[in-house]
C-alpha cells in the first residue's frame with residue numbers, strides 16, 4: 001500500500017483543484033516559504049481524521065477552507081481525497097485503489113466522509129486505517145517540532161509513542177471499548193434486577 005495521489009480542492013491555499021501524484025519511493029516537495037508545503041501534510045492528516053484545529057494550525061475548523069485572496073473569492077467547500085494503491089490488500093478492503101475523502105462546507109460547518117465515493121462515518125475511516133499504521137497519532141507524519149517535543153516528553157507520553165509505533169494502541173483502544181460495553185451491560189443488568197425485585 002502506498003499513497004498514490006492527493007486531490008485538493010478549496011483546502012487552505014489550494015483554491016483550484018490540484019492533484020499531487022506520488023511514485024513509489026521518496027518524493028520531496030520543495031518551494032519557497034509559505035507556498036503551501038505544510039498545507040499538503042495538513043491535508044493528509046485532515047483526511048485521516050484529524051479533529052484538532054490547533055494541530056491543523058487554525059483557530060476554527062473552517063480555517064481549512066480557502067479564505068480568499070486579493071483576486072479570488074473565498075471558497076465554500078474544502079475537499080481532499082487521498083488515493084492509496086491497495087493492490088497488496090494491505091488495507092482490509094477488496095479494491096486495488098482506496099479513495100478516502102473528507103469535505104467541509106463553510107455554510108453549516110457540516111463534514112462529509114467518503115470511502116471510494118460512498119458516504120461513511122469518520123469511525124469507518126478511523127477503523128480502516130487503524131491497522132495500517134496511518135492512524136491520527138501514528139508516526140507516519142512527523143511534523144516540525146515533533147522531534148524536540150518527543151525528546152522533552154514525559155516517560156508515559158513517550159511510551160504512548162512507542163505503543164503506537166509497535167501497533168499496540170489499536171488493541172488498547174478496542175480493550176477500552178469492550179470495557180465500556182461491559183460496564184453498560186452491567187448497569188443494564190442491575191436495572192433489570194431492580195425491576196424484577198419490584199415485581200416479585
Ligand code: ATP
Nearest residue numbers: 012013033034035036037038039063064065066067
Ligand atoms: P514554510 O516553508 O515557511 O514552512 P510552507 O511552504 O510549509 O512554508 P504552509 O505553511 O503550508 O507553507 O502555507 C502557508 C500559506 O498558506 C500562507 O500563505 C497562508 O496564507 C496560506 N493559507 C493557510 N490557510 C489558508 C486558507 N484557509 N486560505 C487561503 N490561504 C491559506
